[in-house]
Amino acid sequence: MKVLCNKCCKEYDVSDERLQENDGHVVFSCEACNGTVEIDLTKKKKLFGDLLKDRILKEVVDLPPMPQVAHKGRKIIADKASSFKDLAIVIEGDQAIAARVMKIANSTHYGVSSSVKSVQQASVVLGMDTLHELLTLACTSSLLGTELKGYELSSGDLWQHSLATAFCARQIALRVAPRFADDAFSAGLMHDSGKLILDPYINERKEEFREFLKSGEKTFLEAEKSILGFDHSEIAADVCRKWQIPETIITAIRYHHDPTGANNSVLAFIVHIADAIVLLCGLGAGMDGAMYPLNDVAVKELDLKIGDISLLMTESVEYVEKTTGSF
Numbered sequence: 001m002k003v004l005c006n007k008c009c010k011e012y013d014v015s016d017e018r019l020q021e022n023d024g025h026v027v028f029s030c031e032a033c034n035g036t037v038e039i040d041l042t043k044k045k046k047l048f049g050d051l052l053k054d055r056i057l058k059e060v061v062d063l064p065p066m067p068q069v070a071h072k073g074r075k076i077i078a079d080k081a082s083s084f085k086d087l088a089i090v091i092e093g094d095q096a097i098a099a100r101v102m103k104i105a106n107s108t109h110y111g112v113s114s115s116v117k118s119v120q121q122a123s124v125v126l127g128m129d130t131l132h133e134l135l136t137l138a139c140t141s142s143l144l145g146t147e148l149k150g151y152e153l154s155s156g157d158l159w160q161h162s163l164a165t166a167f168c169a170r171q172i173a174l175r176v177a178p179r180f181a182d183d184a185f186s187a188g189l190m191h192d193s194g195k196l197i198l199d200p201y202i203n204e205r206k207e208e209f210r211e212f213l214k215s216g217e218k219t220f221l222e223a224e225k226s227i228l229g230f231d232h233s234e235i236a237a238d239v240c241r242k243w244q245i246p247e248t249i250i251t252a253i254r255y256h257h258d259p260t261g262a263n264n265s266v267l268a269f270i271v272h273i274a275d276a277i278v279l280l281c282g283l284g285a286g287m288d289g290a291m292y293p294l295n296d297v298a299v300k301e302l303d304l305k306i307g308d309i310s311l312l313m314t315e316s317v318e319y320v321e322k323t324t325g326s327f
Contacts, residue, residue, distance in 0.1 A: 164283045
């Protein structure tokens with residue numbers, strides 16, 4: 001692409017490769033007059049596909065507390081030689097997280113008869129698995145609690161939806177594949193984390209999304225792929241790899257809308273169905289909850305009856321009410 005210096009009009013030829021490497025935005029000094037030469041394709045056309053994804057991934061540099069602390073906690077729990085004290089040290093390393101864990105531990109939801117005064121005491125009273133659940137919840141409450149204008153989700157909507165999906169996924173796993181229960185909870189909690197990342201890009205293209213969806217025959221996922229070049233599950237998987245989340249959980253997050261694409265991953269089936277059940281409850285539907293096609297293979301694979309689904313809906317809503325009341 002040819003560009004002129006605004007000051008002396010010297011002509012430069014900027015290669016397509018250089019533009020692509022810099023996401024369509026190149027700035028350099030003119031060798032003739034020392035003026036500034038700039039090409040900014042983003043002002044003319046919004047980034048799309050791999051260019052947009054690369055820009056987003058470059059901007060996601062600072063890891064939020066949830067992946068850092070929860071990931072360390074998961075490693076300690078998986079190590080049979082670890083102790084309650086080891087886990088307490090990790091949690092106490094972040095004062096804000098430790099305070100949230102203590103608040104939840106002392107809530108009526110967990111039925112502790114006397115006041116819990118330290119993280120280590122909480123681990124002894126509640127057990128490692130329950131403490132890890134508290135850690136995960138404490139780390140995600142602020143991360144998932146923000147308002148998402150692009151998806152038309154009020155503050156707390158995504159948090160409630162994620163909580164319910166995590167609980168529902170774990171309950172399904174306990175029925176069909178108990179070994180995946182903990183991973184199902186984690187995957188359910190983070191399955192829509194890509195929405196946090198994509199929301200500003202959705203919001204700046206809101207009219208394009210409304211136009212795409214106005215017939216009522218297309219899904220929001222299809223709109224994401226058409227307008228952005230990828231969807232929220234794809235970007236979530238990429239970011240979760242940067243967060244060093246286990247690959248089994250990443251696969252379930254990446255394919256929670258299309259579980260057959262995950263090479264018949266049971267965990268992907270579980271999160272897909274849990275997500276659908278929670279949307280039936282009306283929790284965290286937002287702009288993209290109107291159409292959610294259920295995968296027939298997942299329905300058949302998990303073999304849930306109408307009575308099972310009704311019970312899961314009731315239990316999921318109750319879990320959200322009790323848990324959010326602890327914050």
